[in-house]
Amino acid sequence: MSVFKYLSADRVDVLRNATLRATQANALNDPFELRPFIENIATGDDLDGAMTKAQRSGGIAQKVYNGLPPEKRRLLSLDAIKSMLETPHIAAKLAEIQAQVRQEMLQSLQDNAEHFRQVMYDKLGSSVGIVSFSEVADQVLMWAHYSSDHKGFVIEFDDTHAFFDRRRGTDDEFFHLRQVFYVSPVPVYKSLGELDGNRVMCMKKGDWSYERERRLLIPVDPQNFSGPGEPIHLIEFPQDAIRSVILGTRASEETKTAIHAILTTDPRYDHVRIRSASIHARTGDVVVAD
Structure with a gap:
């Protein structure tokens, strides 16, 4: 099977440097990311x-x-x-x-429940990095929201590659590809005792279900970042984990040329196919073809 990473047109560096951003939860576009609601610390x-x-x-x-x-x-x-x-x-x-x-x-x-919730949210929001992928490459809203209004590109990854399962133990919450669960309405938990890894880190409101997300969770240390602006945490990926790169239907010639140059000059990308997305004239659906 495959998972897909939607990227904007200015993120060609992802291919050039073979790195992905593990974004802290408090920097994502969902303000409720990693923020399960608990009524009390304990019952x-x-x-x-x-x-x-x-x-x-x-x-x-x-x-x-x-x-x-x-x-x-x-x-x-x-x-x-x-x-x-x-x-x-x-x-x-x-x-x-x-x-x-x-x-x-x-x-x-x-x-002290409200104070504790905020402390927990702040800690999770700054110390857990999320690398998001989708199960599909033809979601029209994903192309619009995450790939520069179809001007960007999508990387197809092999989800059976060892990169996607680097667990350090059977109970490890990090370093392996995890399913995101969508729920409506958002549950309210009575206490911390009702929480587990999935409920804290892999559950989102049903409105986001179109993303069909799978994610890697990466521990990050906010103290390792310095300088102005938002902290950026990058992780390296092996080039042989990529199957193809899909160019958006509105991708510019500059973007196409830059991606083509990287894939054809770096021997580690010799196996990677270049594919193109287009919009079906009758249905408006995204169609991906070689």
Whole structure:
């Protein structure tokens, strides 16, 4: 199969330098990119689960034991502390304290939810780079929006190439081609516990479904950028991952000549076909042909 990168007429450097931009989410044209909406950081059920887990693991008893002076620890074992905490009077008092702490924590989480969301959005927006591709090369709106009103070009990539799967482990969110999911309406999540990698980084509003996007996610460090203007993060791609270059129906002779010169003079592009897009006279559809 193939994936396609739509590019404007002034981006011939992509072929010349064999680099693609991994654009930070906060610089993309979708203001809701990587911004899942969560009502709260955690719910009451989340807190109850965490407290129950701590109790089952002996966390409270361990903290009490660790807080004792050395001479007291020599007299009391951890098991003895656990038994003391299980006596009805102490257990009732602990339950009362836990209920109070639970309420205070829930209130604090709710009060700070908006601030936390903004911190999360800022972090994701600046530290995750996105390289976007499409599953199709004949989307008329994509040519208009991302290829200079059909004056640009599209690069066809082989999505089975190793470049598109460089995962560092089974749970890696980065360095492999991922499907974008389109949803309407945009979901509202009760807490962080309902989020996962797809919901955070691969979900968009249904209005964008015409793009049929697949994407590479790349970690970027904003501190590595300096100078004026918007930070630019480039990644190199192997030329043998390209199958063809498709010229827009309005591509100028200057653009065609520049692309043709790169593909015919660089031996690493010897295998790449040059194709052309045109507009069907009757239907208005984009037609791609050799």
